[in-house]
Amino acid sequence: MQQPPHPRLSALLFAAVCVAGARPVAAAPQGGDGTAANHPGAAVEHLIDQAALRGMVRFLADDLLEGRGVGTRGDRLARRYIATQMQLFGLLPGAKDGWEQPVALRGITAKVTTPLTVVSASGDTLAFQAPRDYTAEAGHPGEKSSVDGEVVFVGYGISAPEQRWDDFKGVDVRGKVLLVMNNDPAGDPKLFAGPKRLYYGRWSYKFEEAARRGAAACVVIHTDASAGYPFHVIQNSHGREDFWLPFGKDEPTMAVRSWCSEDAARRIVALAGHDLDKLRAAAEHRDFRPVPLGVRAKLATDNRSREIESANVVGKLEGSDPKLRDEAVVITAHFDHLGIREPKNGDEIYNGALDNASGCAAMLALARACGALPKAPKRTLLFVAVTAEESGLLGSLYFARHPTIPRKQIVANYNLDSINIWGMTRDIAMVGHGKNSLTALAEAVARRRGRRLVPNPDVSLGLFYRSDHFSFARNGIPSAYFKAGNDFVENAHGKALVKNAYTRTRYHQPNDEYSPKWDLRGAVEDTRLLLECLLTTADADAPPRWAPGDEFERLR
Numbered sequence: 001m002q003q004p005p006h007p008r009l010s011a012l013l014f015a016a017v018c019v020a021g022a023r024p025v026a027a028a029p030q031g032g033d034g035t036a037a038n039h040p041g042a043a044v045e046h047l048i049d050q051a052a053l054r055g056m057v058r059f060l061a062d063d064l065l066e067g068r069g070v071g072t073r074g075d076r077l078a079r080r081y082i083a084t085q086m087q088l089f090g091l092l093p094g095a096k097d098g099w100e101q102p103v104a105l106r107g108i109t110a111k112v113t114t115p116l117t118v119v120s121a122s123g124d125t126l127a128f129q130a131p132r133d134y135t136a137e138a139g140h141p142g143e144k145s146s147v148d149g150e151v152v153f154v155g156y157g158i159s160a161p162e163q164r165w166d167d168f169k170g171v172d173v174r175g176k177v178l179l180v181m182n183n184d185p186a187g188d189p190k191l192f193a194g195p196k197r198l199y200y201g202r203w204s205y206k207f208e209e210a211a212r213r214g215a216a217a218c219v220v221i222h223t224d225a226s227a228g229y230p231f232h233v234i235q236n237s238h239g240r241e242d243f244w245l246p247f248g249k250d251e252p253t254m255a256v257r258s259w260c261s262e263d264a265a266r267r268i269v270a271l272a273g274h275d276l277d278k279l280r281a282a283a284e285h286r287d288f289r290p291v292p293l294g295v296r297a298k299l300a301t302d303n304r305s306r307e308i309e310s311a312n313v314v315g316k317l318e319g320s321d322p323k324l325r326d327e328a329v330v331i332t333a334h335f336d337h338l339g340i341r342e343p344k345n346g347d348e349i350y351n352g353a354l355d356n357a358s359g360c361a362a363m364l365a366l367a368r369a370c371g372a373l374p375k376a377p378k379r380t381l382l383f384v385a386v387t388a389e390e391s392g393l394l395g396s397l398y399f400a401r402h403p404t405i406p407r408k409q410i411v412a413n414y415n416l417d418s419i420n421i422w423g424m425t426r427d428i429a430m431v432g433h434g435k436n437s438l439t440a441l442a443e444a445v446a447r448r449r450g451r452r453l454v455p456n457p458d459v460s461l462g463l464f465y466r467s468d469h470f471s472f473a474r475n476g477i478p479s480a481y482f483k484a485g486n487d488f489v490e491n492a493h494g495k496a497l498v499k500n501a502y503t504r505t506r507y508h509q510p511n512d513e514y515s516p517k518w519d520l521r522g523a524v525e526d527t528r529l530l531l532e533c534l535l536t537t538a539d540a541d542a543p544p545r546w547a548p549g550d551e552f553e554r555l556r
């Protein structure tokens with residue numbers, strides 16, 4: 001998944017899939033126990049087994065691939081490997097000129113030249129240090145970003161007509177430095193889906209809205225609670241190269257995108273004679289108006305920019321129905337990770353074994369099973385290993401904007417980002433539970449398999465906006481994203497502790513490495529469940545739909 005700066009938190013973590021269900025307990029670890037019945041994938045689901053998952057993760061997460069940083073040799077090696085596997089499993093090349101859909105990216109590395117300084121009307125000055133107190137990245141492709149503007153506190157920085165919510169109230173913020181809260185208002189269950197995070201709550205929305213309004217810079221106030229991850233995740237990306245799809249001619253841009261610590265925000269508003277807690281309390285209400293703080297912020301960066309070639313890998317299994325084969329279900333998993341970065345405990349390779357070599361392996365295991373079906377499903381299946389997820393969901397966004405078949409003919413997306421490596425669970429979680437009809441479909445499949453579909457418990461983290469399925473959703477395509485369940489069949493308490501520790505100790509760290517100790521029995525069950533969902537969707541008479549009133553319904 002995605003996260004703050006660039007690394008999308010997407011990864012937040014764990015699993016896409018989880019575990020075993022009812023019969024899980026009885027299921028043989030290597031599968032193949034006849035999960036029963038006449039569902040469309042029954043004859044081939046034994047091909048989704050631990051050996052396949054382990055072998056593919058082990059290769060993709062190997063040090064040899066150097067963390068699969070975008071545009072690197074590891075990126076190319078991963079793509080060749082994935083295409084090779086797809087071919088071996090009986091897929092056809094699904095891009096215009098073969099297996100790869102080229103994705104051009106712009107990489108921008110910003111170096112702070114003027115640290116963030118804030119000056120009051122009376123000349124009192126505060127100086128901040130990056131990345132201790134704040135981070136800065138360029139929001140445009142120019143060689144320099146230079147900002148000197150009045151700081152305006154804009155609350156959540158949200159303009160949402162359908163919620164009758166507007167934090168800007170028509171105030172002109174052109175050239176200003178916006179100080180903005182992360183997340184969205186959570187106090188009123190009737191507003192912004194209560195504690196659930198909508199897209200308005202994402203940092204990327206804040207920057208997009210600030211750029212649309214002509215702000216010079218936007219500074220997001222970090223809190224662990226509002227972000228869903230610690231500040232070090234953001235600090236880690238300071239000074240790194242950021243990646244963009246090529247800038248459009250009329251695309252609004254902004255000189256600097258920044259995050260600051262809560263403490264830094266507190267000091268900035270205090271210099272202006274305000275209290276951060278009071279400002280934030282006021283921002284919880286609909287009648288909030290932007291608060292010009294009467295202090296100026298200066299900051300500047302030098303930007304180095306380059307073009308990078310990467311690609312999505314696309315494999316196709318042609319549908320068997322003469323009418324429905326023009327439509328497709330798209331399965332995605334990102335293959336990129338963070339590459340080589342500063343060493344931690346002597347290790348500089350960010351292997352991304354769970355995030356997301358594991359999701360790629362699960363996607364390829366699905367391809368393996370589907371390729372062996374006696375008869376293909378009615379609709380075409382497109383297996384897309386997407387690039388640059390960690391850089392902002394860019395590979396999937398490019399695919400959703402430039403699909404290899406017309407967008408209206410893509411009926412659904414299933415996304416895999418991190419699988420269950422902790423053991424069998426009775427439940428399997430869905431991110432974005434209830435947003436579209438894939439929820440009911442998955443619920444029925446889970447029940448039939450003796451499992452239980454549950455909403456992903458971390459609704460406040462906004463996971464729906466942090467992995468590649470979001471690129472499809474924001475282009476109107478109903479998408480589904482599963483995570484590992486939490487109701488472990490064995491040693492429930494211990495497993496839950498280990499699972500929950502992952503985000504803190506391994507997420508986006510060099511020690512996200514493959515281990516033979518991974519317990520993949522749950523992942524096998526989850527991936528088989530996903531196979532059934534996928535084939536059921538591909539064979540259904542009617543395509544999936546958004547729930548009435550969902551934030552993405554109107555885009556379909």
Ligand SMILES: [Zn+2]
Nearest residue numbers: 001010011355
């Ligand atoms: Zn990630």
